[in-house]
Amino acid sequence: MAFQQGLSGLNSASKNLDVIGHNIANGNTVGMKASRAEFGELYASSVNAAGGVNSGIGVALTAVTQQFTQGNITVTGGDLDVAINGSGFFELTMPNGSSAYSRAGQFKLDRDGGIVTNMGAQLMGYPTDETGNRLSFETGPLTLPTGGPIPARQTADITAEFNLDARAAVYDAVTDTPPLATYGTSLIGYDAQGIEVPVAMAFTKTGNNAWRIYTSGDGTPPAVATSPFIDVTFNADGTFNTVTPSPATVAMTSANGPFTATLNLEEITQFGTSFAVTNLIQDGYQPGQFIGLKIGENGVVTGQYSNGQTRAAGQVALVNFRNAQGLQPTGGGNWQATFASGEALHGEPGTGNFGALRSGALEDSNVDITAELVNMMTAQRAYQANAQTIKTQDQVLSTLLNMR
Incomplete structure (x- = not known):
């Protein structure tokens, strides 16, 4: 039985090293959340032997959970760099039409004026009037009128x-x-x-x-x-x-x-x-070309134009979940909702339990490199110890087989 115990320990230590290695590899990934391997002991008992002696048979990986703690916020100065200071996720629509959620606020403008991620996913938000007042509770892709000038307005x-x-x-x-x-x-x-x-x-x-x-x-x-x-x-x-x-x-x-x-x-x-x-x-003005944008703490996206005018083009929507641990990571800093996470709960930045947005900044990975290196050494020693139990059991069997 010691072979099985040692083998389960080797497998668990190896998976723990995989999780630690993934954390270290993503130490500089924007919006990344560190993972933690969680283990459970295994027991075997005789059938229908209530109160009998249980014998431990090893260990198994029970879950790999993510730590949704706040990462450091680094100022970048980029107009389309946005960090969430608090709880919540950006809502995205992937190129295939599916929904995803992210903490990575590295956004860009596409050729049609849409605000997108590096993977081409569209940032979702609420429609607003020109002054930033929300018009609907339904979310849709955020776009800016970058193609042509905004029309002139006659003095009234x-x-x-x-x-x-x-x-x-x-x-x-x-x-x-x-x-x-x-x-x-x-x-x-x-x-x-x-x-x-x-x-x-x-x-x-x-x-x-x-x-x-x-x-x-x-x-x-x-x-x-x-x-x-x-x-x-x-x-x-x-x-x-x-x-x-x-x-x-x-x-x-x-x-x-x-x-x-x-x-x-x-x-x-x-x-x-x-x-x-x-x-x-x-209140009149000349036509103006789009020259830049600004995202406020409340998520309102304001376009800036060459005629000195500003015009709100929507409001970034945030979502949250009853059980964030139930989200399924899909790569690229994105998660997808599952039955375990529950439905997405929408809200405005800076209201209720939703964090405020910080424009011109990004949220760093919450990986603690020092702690991960210590964890890696501990996992390595655990791997060596389990290998030693297998070696010792082999020596015991070898002694038994060599008896005369």
Whole structure:
């Protein structure tokens, strides 16, 4: 029987060395989780001999489990390098259509703008609107509009924030005193094709707590005689009161025809200090080419474009399992769900039990090389010891056979 015991010990020690060798070989594999060989003792007993003496007959490999502990996070600076800081897996769709799960966040862009792994698997996520708000709980492949430019947007809203000097003199149109150009500002708007449209505004005081805004949206300076105007009044404390007409609009003209934009003046003031513009923005822009992307901690993928605009293109989805030990490793840093693991549980990064994402970083292997080398020496000694039991049993049999 000692031969069988020693042989089982040799087989188990050999399998343990295989597991240790696999761990060491993948010490630099991104997202890799170390494995551990687990063993169980074997016993033999006589049939129907309850309470009889059991005799040990060796050892057997019962399981090879993976240790899903957090690996170190290394900053790489790559826009498409993503690490999960906490629990969860990336959801992937393999080229053959099957689902897989991974902790390796080394992603790339394919020619169609899809976010893929080195093996061509597509990263799955939730659809969002342009501002990053999730639109559906159904996951799908994440893609970015890299093929052509995003279209231009016509200016529809202009927001102004400035202070008008309460000490200013009432404007005299006959003598142009103070000159119309004393208080004014300008900005660039855009038509539906992204063509620039200069917008100018001139401010004149018409009475106590009352001003008139002359506007021009065709590239010419505002003029009292020809430019449309807006009347604004202020409260006694200098805050905005009313605007006429309401809502205020600016007439704009380009080579493609006229259009109007709403002018928001609710943040303007009239205080006894110098005229100053603190904010002047409009919502139009020119067409833009895709130049890069950014992935936030919440998984929202934001495309960056040459016109200075950003646009959300989806949100990375994470999944988790009731029994991660039940996942089946398939190579390439991927796992597949099994009956033992249970169904995938979807969620957003940074919510509940799901970890946050770290863009521009990767999760290192959680293999402890020092510990694995010690384990390897221990396994080697176990192998030698089991070989010695076989050798000793052989000597015993040899002695018995040589008896005279």
